[in-house]
Amino acid sequence: MNDQSPTRDERIEKLKGLGASRRRVEDVRFTQGKGNYVDDIKMPGMLFGDFVRSPYAHARVVSVNKAAALALPGVVAVLTAEDLAPLGLHWMPTLAGDKQMVLADGKVLFQGQEVAFVVAKDRYTAADAVELIEVEYEDLPVVTDPFKALEPDAPVLREDLAGKTEGAHGHRRHHNHIFTWEMGDEAGTETALSEAEVVAEETVYYHRTHPCPLETCGCVASMDKVNGKLTVWGTFQAPHAVRTVASLISGIAEHNIRIISPDIGGGFGNKVGVYPGYICSIVASIVTGVPVKWVEDRMENLMSTAFARDYWMKGRISATKDGRITALDCHVTADHGAFDACADPTKFPAGFFNICTGSYDIPVAHLTVDGVYTNKAPGGVAYRCSFRVTEAAYFIERMIEVLAIKLGMDAADLRAKNFIRKDQFPYHSALGWEYDSGDYHTAWAKALEAVGYKSLRAEQAARVEAFKRGETRKLIGIGLCHFTEIVGAGPVKNCDILGLGMFDSCEIRIHPTGSAIARLGTISQGQGHATTFAQILASEIGLPADDITIEEGDTDTAPYGLGTYGSRSTPVAGAATAMAGRKIRAKAQMIAAYLLEVHDDDVEWDVDRFTVKGAPERFKTMKEIAFAAYHNAIPGLEPGLEAVSYYDPPNMTYPFGAYICVMEIDVDTGVWEIRQFYALDDCGTRINPMIIEGQVHGGVTEGLAIAMGQELAYDEIGNVKTGTLMDFFIPTAWETPHYITDFTETPSPHHPIGAKGVGESPNVGSVPAFSNAVQDAFRAFGHVHAHMPHDHWRIWTIAEGLGLHA
C-alpha cells in the first residue's frame, strides 16, 4: 500500500499544516445557523432565572419583599442573600483573591448589582416577577472617582473589610485601598530623572470600557439528583478553572462536576470570570432539581460583568537632548470598582503592566500601582489583551509622543533611536522581563516605507500652512505605534490563578485507520482552534489536518488546562499540541523501524513518513504506522498510539508590531475619517495567515471603537450612562475602514514551533495609533495630550482649547 506517486511538496500541501491558509472547519455549521451557543440549549422542564438589580450605586438594603412575586403563577423561587447564607454562597471568591457578593448582603456597591434571583417557568414570567419584588433602599454617599475614594473622609465602601490592613496583595493603607504593587528601581530612577537634560511629564488616562462580545454571558445549570452530578453549560473562557472554583465553593466533589463550554459568541476577556448568575443558577438547580438557564441581556452585560481598563497613569520620562531615553517612572491609580475581580495571575495584581517600557531600551525604570475600590462594577479584565498590556502600551506610546514634542523631534526617529536592538535579545527589561526575540528596526523601517512616511509628513506640513492661510478646515494626523506584547501566561513558577499553575495541555489519540482526535484545555471563542491546532498537529505527525478532530471545552473529556485568554492558547496549548505530537512521533519511529526491520536510529522523519536513512524508497507512512500500532504485536511496545502533554512554558512570548494610522480631522465638527491604516504584526511562526489577518482586522476594529468613542461612562452618583448599544460605541461596517496588513516573522526561540500568539496584538497596538493620530493632527498648534475616547465632541474641544475656532 506504499504510495510513492505524490512529490514531497504535494505531500506537504495535502497535510494543510503550518503556514496554510486552511479554510475553517467551524464555518460549515456556523454559516448554516447550526452553532450551539448557550442560549440554544433547551432541556425538559428547564426554568429561567432573572435578577433584581440595584438602581443605586451605594445603598443599604433595608428589606426585600418577595410576596407578590412568589404569588405570580409560574414563579418557582426567589433567592436572596439570606437564602444563600446558610450554604455559605452569598459571597464568592474572585479570581483576584478578593471576594464578591453573589446577592446583596446588607448593602449594594454599584448600580446593577445583583439583589435577588427569580426562578420561573419562562423568561417572560421571570421578568414580570422581577418587577414585583419590592426592595427598600437607604442611599449612601457615592464615590466613582478613585482619587476621591482615597481621601481620608471618603465613605467606607467595603464594610466587610473593616479593620483589615492586609489584603490578598499586601498592605492596605486606606479603607478603599486594595493593594500597592511596586516594581523596578526607585532610587536609580529618581537619580536619572533629576540628572536628565530633558524630562517630559504627563497623566494618561485609559478610560473604562467593556469587552462586549456579541453574545452576552449565560449558563444552564443542571443538577441530576439521581446520580449526584452537576453539569453546567456556560460561556466560560476557562472551563477547568470554573470547575475547580465551583467545587471549592459548593463542596460538590470535583469529579461530580462537569463544565461544558459550547460554542462561544466572542469573549475578549468578558467570559473569564465567575459571575453571580452562574452561582445562582447552580443553587437554583440544586434547590429545584431541574435545569435552570440564565442569560444576561445587553444592559446587564455592560453594567455588571467584567469591565476593562480604568487606569490613571502618571508618567515621567527623561532623555538626553538628542533623544536617548534615560529613565521612566509611572504611577498608576487603578479603579477596580466595588470588588477586585480582575483575572490576573496571582503574583501580578496589575497584570503585566510592567511591560510599560515597551519596545525601548530604557536603562532604569520604576512603577507603582495602587488598586482602589469605587462604586462602580467589578472587573478589570484583559479586554482582548494580555493582562493590562494594552494599558501599558498606550501609556508608553503616548509618553514617547509627549517626549518627542518636548525634544522637538520626529516621533518616528525618536522611536528608532531607542528601540531594543536585534542583537540585544534575549533582553532583560528594567522592570523585570526577559524579551525572547525581536527585530524592531526592520519592522519599523518596513512600516514607514509602506505608508510613505516622509511624504506624509510633507503633506501634513503643507496642510497646516493651508489651514493657517484659511484654505482648508481639515488637518491630517499621523498616528504611530510600535508595541511589544507579552503573552502566553505562563510559566508555572510565577504564574497561577487561585493557585492553579498556568500550564496547558493536549491529549492525542491516533485511530487505527490514520485519523486522530486531539483534546485541549483551551476553548475557542472565534479564534478557530479546531482549524489551527489541527494544522500544528498535521505538521508534527504527518496526518492531514482534515483527518484530525479538535475537541475543547468539556471538562469530562479534555485534559486540565487554564483556558483561552491573554493570547495564551497558541503559546501554551499550541506548544502542548506540538509536544504531544512529538511523543506520538517518537513511538511511531519505533514502530516504523520494527516494520522496516532496521534499528530505530536508522529511520528518519520526512513530512508524513519514516524512511530508511539512505534508502528513501523504503518507508512507512504515518497512516501505515497507525494501523500497525493497533494490529501488530511489537516486542517491547504497548499497543495503541496516544500521547498527553502538559506544557509549562519556560518564558512568555513577546509578539510585536508597527501600526500607522493616517486620519483626516475636521476642525469645526471634530469628525474624523481614517484615510489609511497599516498594521504590521510579528507573531513569530505563522500558523494560518488567513486567520491571523482576520484576527488583526477584528482587533484593530475593537481598538478603533475604544480610541474613538467606546466608553463605560458613569455620572457622579454612579449611574451608568452608556448601558445600551445606542450609547456604547461599536463601529458598523460603515465607520470601519479598510485595513492593510503586513508582517515580519521572528520566531520565538523557546516555543516548540516558534509561534508567539496574535489575537490581542491588534487591540494593544491600534489604540495608541488611533489616539496618536488625533493628537498628532494638533501638534503644530501646541497640543500635547488629551484623554480618550476621541469622540467628535472631545476632538472639537481640543480645537476649541487651541483657539482654532476663532
Add this chain to the structure above:
Amino acid sequence: MSKMHLKMTVNGAEVETLAEPRELLIHVLRERLNLTGPHIGCDTSHCGACTVDMNGKSVKACTVVAAQANGASITTIEGLGTPDALHVLQRMFREHHGLQCGFCTPGMITRAWRLLQENPNPTEEEVRFGMSGNLCRCTGYQNIVKSILAAAAEMNAVKEAAE
C-alpha cells in the same frame, strides 16, 4: 398571560403555534419553533444578530412582536441553504473568512441575502452601508464585505450564464 394562535409561513412551510401576543418574534422562532440560527445580541434593535426576512424585508426579530408576525412569511438562515447545497453566501463567508465566533453570522448572511436582491451589483460602499444594521465584534467587517461582493459576483455570473 393568555396566548394567541399564530400562523406563519416559515422557510416555506406553514407553521402554527401558540404564543403570548407580547412575545418577541425572535423568541417565538428560537424557543417555540426551535430555529436557533438567528441570535440575540442586544434585544434593543441595535446589533442585527436576530435579523430574519419578513414579507420580503430584513427585520430585526427582537423588535417584532408575535402579534405583528401573524400571517407573515418569514425566512431565517435555516431556510437559505442545506448541508448538501450551501447558499453561495454561506460558501463565500467560509471561503473569505467572513466569520469568526459565528454569532453575528446568521443575521449577517440573512441580511446580505436580502441586500443582494435589493441591489444585485453593489459597490463596496453600498455593501458597507447596506450592512450597517448588523454588528460584528470579531471580524472588523473587511472579510464580510469581501464575502458578500464575491457572492454577488458569482450569483451574477450564474445568472448571465443562464441568460
